[in-house]
Amino acid sequence: MLITICFSLLLSSVIATEKDSALPRLNDSKATEAFIDSAEVVVIGFLEDEESDTFKEFVAAAKRVDSVSFAICAVKEVWADYSVSSDTITLFRKADNHQENLGLAEAKEVKADGLVNFITINEVRYVTEYNQVTAVGLFNSEVKAHLLLFANRGTKEFTELRDKLQTLAPEFTGKFLFVLINGAVKSNFKSLGYFGLKTRDLPRVGIYDGDSDMKWLLPEGEITSERVREFCQSFLKGELKDVKQAGAAPKTEL
Structure with missing residues (x-):
């Protein structure tokens, strides 16, 4: 009797695990809208045949990307x-109200590796940490104004300022992308130098405008939400055009 009970509990646990790991199915517009609104970044597989190889590769990709919610429609x-x-595999993100589609009709082959790469590149969030991968999604966005936080990871300021930006960023959806640049990473020294900064100067806040290739630094002082908000608003009002640019002569990228 005890063995039967234990086996039943084990079987129930396996079934529950399998059920919990299944991707949600979106069967109507209301459910789909709610899912898209549920997180900063979500991915929906608009896939017709759940027996196809494409579907299986999509599920495999979903298991490898823990930071994003996935669903099927x-x-x-x-x-x-x-x-x-x-x-189509579609990524929805709130930071710039963007829908990124990966059409599969003309794809010669759909593999989990490629899907993971597509998601990683386009996983732009309210605050996105800058690196060689995320740079692609940031610079491909239709939002060309970037609010940059230069800070050294591992310091008290890094976490505190990141959290401040996380709270502030939704106010500027569709107007700015908020970008975190870790000044302690050698690969980011070029970005710091572009603004005339060195690791010892951090933390600092800057704005880069991809349309005009112009850049400015928030004047030194305590970095508060109020100051950053006013800095962003000054840019949007066109008030920074007459302010001296930061760092060296303009270049084409960070």
């Missing part, structure tokens, strides 16, 4: 709400 009436007409 096979209802074509819902697809139309997002201008999707054929099998």
Whole structure:
């Protein structure tokens, strides 16, 4: 009797685990909207055939990316709400109200590695840490104004200032991308130098405008949410155009 009970509990545990790991199915527009609104970045597989190799590769990719929520939608009436007409992997992000589509109709091969790469590149958040991978998504965004926090990871200021920006960033959705640059990483020294900064000068806050290739630093002093907000608003009002630019002569990238 005891063995039977133990086996039943074990079986129930396995079934529950399998059920919990299954990707949610979005069967109507309301559920899809709620899912998209549930996190900063989500990915939906608009996929018709759950027996296809593409579906299996999508599920495999989902298991490898813990930072993003995944779901499946096979209802074509819902697809139309997002201008999707054929099998597509779509990433939705709040930071710039962007929908990034990976159409699969013309793809020769769909593999989990490629899907993970697509998601990683486009995983732009309210505060995105800058590196060679995230730079692609940042510079491909239609939002060309970047609010930059230069700070050294491991310091008290790094965490405190990151949290301040995380709270402030939603106020500037579609106007700024908030970017965190770790000044303690050698690969970021070029970015610091572009603003005339060295690791010892940090933390500092700057603005880079990709449309005009111009850049400014928030004057030295305590970095508060109020000062950063006013700095962003000054840019949006065009008040920084007459302010001296930071660092060396303009270049084409950070």
